[in-house]
Amino acid sequence: EEILIDVRNLKKYFPIHKGLLSRVVGQVKAVDDVSLTIKKGETFGLVGESGCGKSTLGRVILRLQGATEGEVLFNGRDIHEMSGKDLRELREEMQIIFQDPFGSLNPRFLVKDIIGEPLRVHRNMSGKEIDERVVELMEMVGLDASRRNRYPHEFSGGQRQRIGIARAIALHPQFIVADEAVSALDVSVQSQVINLLMKLQKELGLTFLFIAHGLNVVRHISDRVGVMYLGKMVEVGETETLFAAPLHPYTAALLSAIPKPTPGRRQERIVLQGDVPSPANPPSGCRFHTRCPLAQAKCSQVEPLLEEIMPGRQAACHFPLVKGDS
Ligand code: SF4
Ligand code: MG
Numbered sequence: 001e002e003i004l005i006d007v008r009n010l011k012k013y014f015p016i017h018k019g020l021l022s023r024v025v026g027q028v029k030a031v032d033d034v035s036l037t038i039k040k041g042e043t044f045g046l047v048g049e050s051g052c053g054k055s056t057l058g059r060v061i062l063r064l065q066g067a068t069e070g071e072v073l074f075n076g077r078d079i080h081e082m083s084g085k086d087l088r089e090l091r092e093e094m095q096i097i098f099q100d101p102f103g104s105l106n107p108r109f110l111v112k113d114i115i116g117e118p119l120r121v122h123r124n125m126s127g128k129e130i131d132e133r134v135v136e137l138m139e140m141v142g143l144d145a146s147r148r149n150r151y152p153h154e155f156s157g158g159q160r161q162r163i164g165i166a167r168a169i170a171l172h173p174q175f176i177v178a179d180e181a182v183s184a185l186d187v188s189v190q191s192q193v194i195n196l197l198m199k200l201q202k203e204l205g206l207t208f209l210f211i212a213h214g215l216n217v218v219r220h221i222s223d224r225v226g227v228m229y230l231g232k233m234v235e236v237g238e239t240e241t242l243f244a245a246p247l248h249p250y251t252a253a254l255l256s257a258i259p260k261p262t263p264g265r266r267q268e269r270i271v272l273q274g275d276v277p278s279p280a281n282p283p284s285g286c287r288f289h290t291r292c293p294l295a296q297a298k299c300s301q302v303e304p305l306l307e308e309i310m311p312g313r314q315a316a317c318h319f320p321l322v323k324g325d326s
Helices: 054-061 084-093 111-122 127-140 157-169 187-204 215-219 239-244 249-256
Strands: 003-018 023-039 043-047 069-074 094-097 175-179 207-212 224-229 232-238 307-310 313-315
Touching (some): 003 054, 003 207, 023 054, 023 232, 043 215, 054 175, 054 207, 084 111, 111 127, 187 207, 207 215, 215 239, 232 239, 232 249
Parallel strands (some): 043 207, 043 224, 175 207
Antiparallel strands (some): 003 023, 003 069, 232 313
């Protein structure tokens, strides 16, 4: 399979300023040496508690923020090295859908102007052409196109998310980052929006990075899932295998929080202790060791690297939960 996104040893550090002179007193390692690939046509689900760096990773992959170190290859080319025409073309190929449709849609713009704006900015289209395309886009996302002369507040939360999706697909992008795109919606509306995204993916050949804090949200839509903790990728695997038998204790803990639909199947419950430590001062060794019920002496001293534990399954843990273990 062809790789669309190839992230290599990506780091994104933010300086911490203090005092009147704004001295730099430290740094938050929001994304700390993360590598991952996303195949063409795939949905990669990215999960982790808030502050783990998943949104930052998404934004650096889109070059909405610069990288501190490392590379992001899009179709084999480093996007952080691009400029001019290449960069403008890249902007058309990559889009983002945000969590809060109210916050991300200008309330003083008509819906047709919100959806049509990328067409006006990037394409030399006439008003009539834009209007026709807006009608087409609204129909594609299941909105009544006769309402295009209304304002966003006249639409429900789920409908506003569809407006954001219509805008995101307006320029025929190859890649879309959905950052908590359904998190603010009711569960039933969530699944409608997820089904819409899956339909559009098939029709348009889209590739998704689908970011959410909960594993249950990404399960249905994702081909593979990556789990982040304090700036590190701690596990990557195919969705169903990862759900059936997580390798990393943190993934297992996130899964224990999901009510299981199949009672009777035995699964160790791993309960998370304590709060997430500050990313400005992460624990030594394995960053999860302060909360991990399976931690041993080695864990606080030696950092575990993300390694292939079995075919297609990666985890960063000295003592992964390989089947057969207790
Ligand atoms: Fe737990 Fe140790 Fe594995 Fe970290 S390396 S997840 S502390 S067992
Ligand atoms: Mg976020």
